[in-house]
Amino acid sequence: MSPRPGFVLDVDRSTPPTLFWHGERFSLERLPEGSRVIYAPEPLDPLADPSAAIRSALTHPVGDRDPLPALLRPGMTLTIAFDDISLPLPPMERPDIRQMVIEQVLDMAAEAGVDDVALIVALALHRRMTEAELRHALGDRIYDAFAPNGLLTQHDAEDPEALVHLGLTEQGEDVEINRRAAESDLLVYVNINLVAMDGGHKSVATGLASYKSLRHHHNPKTMQQSRSFMDQHRSELHSSNWRMGRLIADSGVTVFQIETTLNNDTFPSTFGFLQKREWEWGARDRLGYLAASKALDRTPPRLARQIFQSVKAPHRMTSVQAGEVEAVHALTTEHVWQQQGVSVDGQTDILTMGLPYISPYNVNSILNPILVACLGLGYFFNLYRGKPLVREGGVLIMSHPTPWEFNPVHHPSYIDFFEQVLTETTDPVEVAEGFEESFATDPWYIHLYRTGHAYHGVHPFYMWYWCAHALQHLGAVIVVGGDGPAVHRLGFRSASTLADALEMAQDVVGRSPSLTHLHTPPILMADVQ
Amino acid sequence: MKALVLERNVARFAASRVSSLLGSGRGAGIGPLQLLDAVHPDVPSDEWFPLRPLLSGICGSDLATLDGRSSRYFEDMVSFPFVPGHEVVGVLDEGGTDHAGRRMEPGARAVIEPVLGCVPRGIRPPCPRCAEGHTGLCGNVAFGDLEPGLQTGFCADTGGGWSQAGLVAHASQLHAVPESLSDEDAVMIEPTACGVHAVLSAGIADGDTVAVVGAGTLGLAVVAALDHLVRPVTPCTVMVGAKHPLQRGLAGSLGADTVVAPDQLARAVRRRSGSLVLAGRLVDGADVVFDCVGSSDSLTQSLAMVKARGKVVMVGMPGKVSIDLAPLWHRELSVVGAYAYGSESIPPGAEPRRSFELAIDLVAAAGLGSLVSAAYPLERYEEAIGHAGAAGRRGATKVVFDLRTSKGTTR
Numbered sequence: 001m002s003p004r005p006g007f008v009l010d011v012d013r014s015t016p017p018t019l020f021w022h023g024e025r026f027s028l029e030r031l032p033e034g035s036r037v038i039y040a041p042e043p044l045d046p047l048a049d050p051s052a053a054i055r056s057a058l059t060h061p062v063g064d065r066d067p068l069p070a071l072l073r074p075g076m077t078l079t080i081a082f083d084d085i086s087l088p089l090p091p092m093e094r095p096d097i098r099q100m101v102i103e104q105v106l107d108m109a110a111e112a113g114v115d116d117v118a119l120i121v122a123l124a125l126h127r128r129m130t131e132a133e134l135r136h137a138l139g140d141r142i143y144d145a146f147a148p149n150g151l152l153t154q155h156d157a158e159d160p161e162a163l164v165h166l167g168l169t170e171q172g173e174d175v176e177i178n179r180r181a182a183e184s185d186l187l188v189y190v191n192i193n194l195v196a197m198d199g200g201h202k203s204v205a206t207g208l209a210s211y212k213s214l215r216h217h218h219n220p221k222t223m224q225q226s227r228s229f230m231d232q233h234r235s236e237l238h239s240s241n242w243r244m245g246r247l248i249a250d251s252g253v254t255v256f257q258i259e260t261t262l263n264n265d266t267f268p269s270t271f272g273f274l275q276k277r278e279w280e281w282g283a284r285d286r287l288g289y290l291a292a293s294k295a296l297d298r299t300p301p302r303l304a305r306q307i308f309q310s311v312k313a314p315h316r317m318t319s320v321q322a323g324e325v326e327a328v329h330a331l332t333t334e335h336v337w338q339q340q341g342v343s344v345d346g347q348t349d350i351l352t353m354g355l356p357y358i359s360p361y362n363v364n365s366i367l368n369p370i371l372v373a374c375l376g377l378g379y380f381f382n383l384y385r386g387k388p389l390v391r392e393g394g395v396l397i398m399s400h401p402t403p404w405e406f407n408p409v410h411h412p413s414y415i416d417f418f419e420q421v422l423t424e425t426t427d428p429v430e431v432a433e434g435f436e437e438s439f440a441t442d443p444w445y446i447h448l449y450r451t452g453h454a455y456h457g458v459h460p461f462y463m464w465y466w467c468a469h470a471l472q473h474l475g476a477v478i479v480v481g482g483d484g485p486a487v488h489r490l491g492f493r494s495a496s497t498l499a500d501a502l503e504m505a506q507d508v509v510g511r512s513p514s515l516t517h518l519h520t521p522p523i524l525m526a527d528v529q
Numbered sequence: 530m531k532a533l534v535l536e537r538n539v540a541r542f543a544a545s546r547v548s549s550l551l552g553s554g555r556g557a558g559i560g561p562l563q564l565l566d567a568v569h570p571d572v573p574s575d576e577w578f579p580l581r582p583l584l585s586g587i588c589g590s591d592l593a594t595l596d597g598r599s600s601r602y603f604e605d606m607v608s609f610p611f612v613p614g615h616e617v618v619g620v621l622d623e624g625g626t627d628h629a630g631r632r633m634e635p636g637a638r639a640v641i642e643p644v645l646g647c648v649p650r651g652i653r654p655p656c657p658r659c660a661e662g663h664t665g666l667c668g669n670v671a672f673g674d675l676e677p678g679l680q681t682g683f684c685a686d687t688g689g690g691w692s693q694a695g696l697v698a699h700a701s702q703l704h705a706v707p708e709s710l711s712d713e714d715a716v717m718i719e720p721t722a723c724g725v726h727a728v729l730s731a732g733i734a735d736g737d738t739v740a741v742v743g744a745g746t747l748g749l750a751v752v753a754a755l756d757h758l759v760r761p762v763t764p765c766t767v768m769v770g771a772k773h774p775l776q777r778g779l780a781g782s783l784g785a786d787t788v789v790a791p792d793q794l795a796r797a798v799r800r801r802s803g804s805l806v807l808a809g810r811l812v813d814g815a816d817v818v819f820d821c822v823g824s825s826d827s828l829t830q831s832l833a834m835v836k837a838r839g840k841v842v843m844v845g846m847p848g849k850v851s852i853d854l855a856p857l858w859h860r861e862l863s864v865v866g867a868y869a870y871g872s873e874s875i876p877p878g879a880e881p882r883r884s885f886e887l888a889i890d891l892v893a894a895a896g897l898g899s900l901v902s903a904a905y906p907l908e909r910y911e912e913a914i915g916h917a918g919a920a921g922r923r924g925a926t927k928v929v930f931d932l933r934t935s936k937g938t939t940r
Contacts, residue, residue, distance in 0.1 A: 416800050419793045444805050 003042035006342025006524055007277070011035040016278045018517055019289075020354030020498070022481055023367065023401045024304035025296045026289070027354075028278075029498045035515040036348065038389075039277055040524035043265040044339050046316030054104050057258065057320045063327025068105065068256055071186050072112035079184040080105055081155075081208055084123040085133050086360035087192040088262055089521075093312040097260050099139040101190045101320070105258075106142065118180055119146050121154040122189070122207030124214065125449070125456035126361070127410050128154045133364070153180075157210045157456065158446050165212075166251040169243040173216035175251075178208040182253050191259045195383070196230045196336050196525060199259050200329035201245020202238065209244075211440055211458060216240055218461075220428035223468040228382035230525060232333065245325060258322040261335040262315040264522035271311070275522065301403065308357045309364050340525040344389065347528060349513035350505050351390035352498070353380050355400040356521055361455065361463070368406045369486045370414050370463050376400070377477065378466030380518060386528040389516055393475040395505040399498070402482030402490075409453055413445045417460035418489060426491035428468040436461050475508040531907050532567035532692030535594070537609040546597030553592050554918020557911045560595055562613075564910060567694030570687055573674060574651075577697045578625030580639060582932045584716040584904065585690025586616030587917040589745065589823075590846045591682075595914060600848045607683040608676035614690025614930070615643035615682030618706060618715035626700040628883070638706040640718045641698045642885045643680035644869055645687070649699035650675050662872025662881060665726070680869075691930055693907060704885050707893070714898030716929055717746075721897055722888035724750025727819060727844040727867035728759055729875065729884075737765040737816035740798050742791065742831050744771030744780045745920065746900060746927050747844050748821035753895040756784030758887065762876050766801065768815070770794030770830075773921040783895060795834040802836070809833060810856055816840070819867075823847035828864075835862060842867050904931035 009015065017028035018037055031037065047053045058068040065071075072078065082098045085091075102119070109117055119142070121129055134152065135143045146152035155178050156162050164179040181187045181204070189207075193199045206214065216222075217240035223229065225236040232238040249255065267274045271292065273285035281289070296304050319335040321328045357367055359375040367375065376398040381388065390396060406415045421435045436458060439445065445457025470477075477492040478501045487494040495501035506513060518526070538561045545560030572579060591613050593599045617640065624635040633639060646664035647655035650673025658666035671677035678684020681696060688696030706715045728751055733739060739755060741748050748769065755767050769780040770791035780788045789797045795814075799806065804813040810833045818831040823845030829852055831841045837860040844867050857864065870884030892898065902925035905913035910930070917928035 416796055419789060420787075420797060420800055438800075438803075442800070442803050444799065444803065447805060 003044055006041040007039045008342065008344055009037040009039065009277070011037060018519065019274070019278060020352075020399045021356040021521070022354055022399045024301065024308050024357045026293050027399070031517060032502070032515060035517060037517045037519050038342055038344060038524060038526060039519050040264055040342065040522040041339060043263040043275070044318045046263055046318055047320070050100060050317045050320070051104070053317070053320050054101055057322040058104060058108065061256070061323030062321055062331060063324025065256060065323040068188070068322065069108050069112060071254070071256060072109055072114050074113035074115070076114055076185040077116045077183070078109055078114050078186050078188065079118050079120060079181045080188045080190060081120045081122040081178070081181055081204070082137070082190040083192050083203070083207065084121050084126050085129050085137070085363045086126060087198065088194045088313065088315055089358055089360060089363070090266070090311050090313045091136065091363060092262070092315045094136065095139060096137045097192050097262070097317055098137045098190055099142065101258055101260065102138060102142060105188055105190070117151065119152040120178060120181060120208070122203065123155050124207050124209060125157055125211065125459050125462075127449070127453045127455050130453065155208050156450055158450050163210050166253075167247055169247050171243060173240060173244060174212045175205070175244045175247045176210040176213045177204065177248065181208050182248070182251070186254050186256060188256045188258065191257065193259050193261050193332050193336055195523060196232065196333055196340070199332055200232065200238070200241070201248075201325055202241040203257065204248060204255055205241045205244035211456070213244065218465060220432050220465050220468045223428070223465045224472055226469060228384055228388070228469065230382050231385045249325070255325055256322065257325040257328045258320065259328050259332040260317055261319045261332055261339065263318045264339055265314045265316060266522045268311065268314055301401075305357065305366070337525065340523055341527050342524050344526045344528045347387055347391040348389060348394065348516035349391060349509040350395045350397060350502070350515045351381075351518060352397045352515065353399070353518040353520070355380070355398050361459070362407075362410070365407045365410045366405050368411055368414055368418070369402050369404065369490055370418060370460050372400050372402045373490050373492075374463040374466045377470035378463065380520065381470040383518070383520070383524065384526045384528050388473055389518065389526050389528055390474065392473050393509070395476045395478060395508050396470065396474050397478045397480060397498070397501045397505060399480040400482060402479055402486050404483050404486040410455060411460070412448055412454050413439055413442070413457040414455070414460040422489050422491070428465050428471065431461060431464055476505065478504055530567040530693040531564050532612050532688075532694055533562055533907060533910055534565045534610050534612055535561050536563065537561070542597045545595060549596035549598065552918055553596055554914040554916070557595060557914035560597070562595055562910065564907060567692050569694040570697050572697050573686065576700050578621055578700065578703070579623060579695055580617070580619040580641065580698045581622055581695040582614065582617050582619040582690045582692065583638070583712045584618050584901075584929045584931055584933070585614040586716050586720065586927055586929045587914060588616055588720065589747070592914070592918055593846060593848065598848055603679065606670050606677055606679040608678050608685040611678065611683055611685050612689035612692045612696070613682050614692070615680045616716055616719040616929075617641050617643070617681075617690035617696070618712050618718070619690070619695065621703075625698070625703055627703045627705055628701050630700070631705070633703065633705055638712075638715065639698070639703045640706055640715050640885070641681055641702045642704060642722070642870065642883070643682055643702065643719065645670055645675060645678050645680055645684055647673065648701040662883070665869030665871050691907065691910075693932055704889065707889065710889070710893060711898050712933070713901040714892050717892050717897045717900055717927065718885060718888045720746045720927070721750045721753070721892050722870040722884040723747060723844065723867070724754045725758060725873065725887045725891060726870045726884040727751055727842055728754040729873045730867055731817050731819070731840060731842050733759050733763055733765055733817055735763055735765070738798060738801055739765050739767050740794060740815040740818045740831075740834055741767065741769045741780075741785070741821060742794065742818060742827050743821035743845060744769055744776035745821065748819070749776070749779055749783055749900060749926065750897070751819050751821055751844060752780050752783045752785050753891060753897060757891050757894055758875060760784070768794065768797055768801065773924070775924045775926070776921055779900070779926065791830070795830060798834045808856070810860070811836065814839065817842065819844050821845045825850040825852055828852055832856060832862060832864070837861060839863070840865060900926040901929055902926050903928045906931060906934065
């Protein structure tokens with residue numbers, strides 16, 4: 001039986017309670033009659049033979065690009081860059097897609113007699129990955145072959161010697177990327193496309209760029225003009241990256257882009273109920289929910305976090321395409337939409353969502369309040385094409401404990417941003433104008449980014465800018481079950497229960513509002529008509 | 530008439546110390562302090578004048594004494610039994626003469642500069658410190674005509690402010706209270722003078738980053754002194770770590786540029802300086818840190834946020850602290866005390882003025898009388914001391930005894 005497409009449920013009297021994520025916990029909430037619940041499509045069937053599919057993609061590229069073996073020759077320099085720890089979510093069961101793809105690229109390089117091969121983690125301003133994380137992504141064989149010799153490196157956006165300025169786009173945007181990548185005879189980029197925002201020219205133009213380059217598109221203006229940044233064709237974020245990507249190509253950098261898509265089989269069988277629609281829960285699912293929720297209710301938050309951090313997703317590859325960047329990405333985007341797209345008729349007054357424990361920036365870490373805001377207002381709000389799910393002036397209600405808690409190793413500048421910037425203003429433009437530069441150039445943050453496992457000093461600003469479109473669009477944001485002071489620091493309202501939140505929302509959107517619940521994860525993209 | 534009297538009673542001190550583990554001031558009822566019939570102290574000479582207290586504050590050092598937390602260092606500098614209370618505004622019912630030799634009419638209000646240095650003790654000639662006006666540094670506080678006592682309020686001969694009968698004050702201790710000041714303003718002069726002295730002895734330079742750890746009465750007095758006495762001639766940035774919301778609000782209104790929770794202060798200083806962090810300490814932190822708490826934690830925090838060769842000024846009365854001095858040695862830090870008051874010159878080299886005189890002006894200019902949060906009659910001393918011990922947590926700053934009435938007030 002083929003997987004069923006996404007679905008919009010109209011809640012009536014017989015509808016069972018709806019599952020809401022709440023960080024490392026869940027709850028079942030009864031939504032008002034007439035509400036809508038948007039469910040993701042069921043997981044697409046994976047590729048039957050992913051290894052064969054990868055080989056086929058490498059040897060039958062799309063767009064104006066020769067097959068990979070034809071691009072490889074003795075004496076050349078080859079750089080393989082790949083997506084970092086932020087993808088996929090949750091981290092996938094072994095073998096990771098990056099390992100599967102890179103092993104074949106390396107085999108072809110070996111067959112062609114290419115000796116000068118280097119691997120670079122395209123982490124932009126993200127934190128450096130740990131050895132364990134790299135081993136998980138690449139497999140022990142690749143790690144042991146490259147890391148001890150210094151041939152597996154992590155992009156350093158603050159090392160002037162390791163960067164090269166390729167020029168300015170027609171709009172005056174600096175394009176400064178990793179020197180090794182830019183000066184190699186061939187740059188192979190290995191991507192995992194979890195959401196429609198990922199991939200394309202963004203892979204190199206963002207993943208291997210410097211702050212000087214990134215600031216041109218990671219700013220409030222760009223984010224406010226991206227409607228949404230999940231829709232490449234209406235995203236200023238992407239327009240800027242595309243301009244940069246074309247300049248990179250025009251500069252003589254040959255990029256062989258390899259993009260992959262995953263099905264949304266997100267959680268292992270222990271949490272099988274999370275993949276199902278509630279009215280289809282069987283006895284096993286109900287038992288699973290009860291066991292999980294009761295156990296988690298009794299589990300200290302730190303332990304609950306550790307439990308979830310150990311979860312590996314059974315994602316499977318649904319497509320792989322390689323070749324010229326734009327041609328590849330067009331196919332990738334089709335596959336992403338095929339897995340995640342759900343047609344939704346019209347906007348809603350109130351959008352509800354339960355936020356899970358994980359976002360791209362807290363893998364093996366804490367979802368701190370800024371990341372909570374970013375996950376809800378940045379990512380989930382923007383999971384649309386056409387129009388936002390919630391109308392302008394509407395209310396976003398998100399459920400998450402929002403603890404006033406930070407990982408000081410991963411997110412040191414986030415702590416200062418929360419303590420020192422959000423106390424002054426929550427306006428993204430004022431935040432950018434008043435504080436960004438001093439955080440971006442703070443030598444301590446730079447040191448921690450370069451030598452430790454810290455996100456760059458400017459990164460919390462980007463998380464806040466990610467929220468800019470939603471902050472501009474919404475009438476109110478209410479957090480259910482959040483830590484009051486933390487929620488208020490974010491500039492949001494706090495409610496103890498969903499019922500309270502709905503009552504509060506009516507002060508903004510009026511009586512008898514329409515309500516839509518975004519039932520994610522698994523990830524979906526709403527195509528709002 | 531009644532007075533609160535502190536007697537040397539080891540068992541009661543022990544009981545108080547145990548009770549204070551539950552919170553400062555919690556042992557007032559079982560400690561060494563007792564409400565007794567007041568005895569007016571003898572007037573030692575015609576240079577001394579009876580002063581009838583109107584308001585008398587409860588200071589951190591009083592609480593430390595009552596809690597049995599005071600350093601044993603002070604044992605030789607007090608004489609029992611004594612009536613506490615060194616933050617005093619009172620009335621000279623019989624008139625008197627102030628520190629500058631000016632006549633004060635009967636009924637005039639005065640505050641006392643409580644240090645009992647050479648002059649009140651009849652030691653002639655005075656020691657070099659007293660001769661220079663730095664009476665707080667006097668080494669003769671256990672000698673001369675009076676029983677030992679570093680200040681009024683710790684001396685058996687002078688009485689103290691926690692008495693309806695009153696105390697005796699030497700002319701050199703008396704400062705007239707301007708008509709424009711309320712009693713609440715006036716009772717804040719003594720702690721304000723401590724802040725003034727600390728700030729003016731710190732050697733703050735143009736452009737310095739100054740951190741203030743703690744925003745109780747002393748911390749706020751330091752902030753006010755920085756804003757009114759230092760910044761007009763020496764621009765500097767003032768960053769305050771304040772534990773309680775009321776304190777944070779007050780620190781901001783008194784002129785602090787940045788006010789954060791105590792555990793955020795080092796990060797805020799680091800952000801301002803752009804400093805690296807080495808071994809948990811800021812490489813380029815604050816130029817000057819005022820520790821207005823005086824605990825192991827606050828001193829550790831202060832030493833961690835001051836820059837190399839920077840200065841930590843201990844304003845809050847410390848006791849025995851346990852601290853790793855390796856960074857002090859390695860980074861050539863200075864830890865200096867700022868006790869009481871003395872003679873100050875603003876700018877350096879100008880005609881010196883008493884810290885108290887500057888404090889009188891500062892209290893008026895900054896409206897520090899508003900820091901008086903509650904006033905209790907002596908009879909409710911257990912409540913008063915409990916309130917003072919939990920002042921910040923209970924939204925208060927300065928708690929005083931009100932000797933004018935038997936009712937008391939709470940703001």
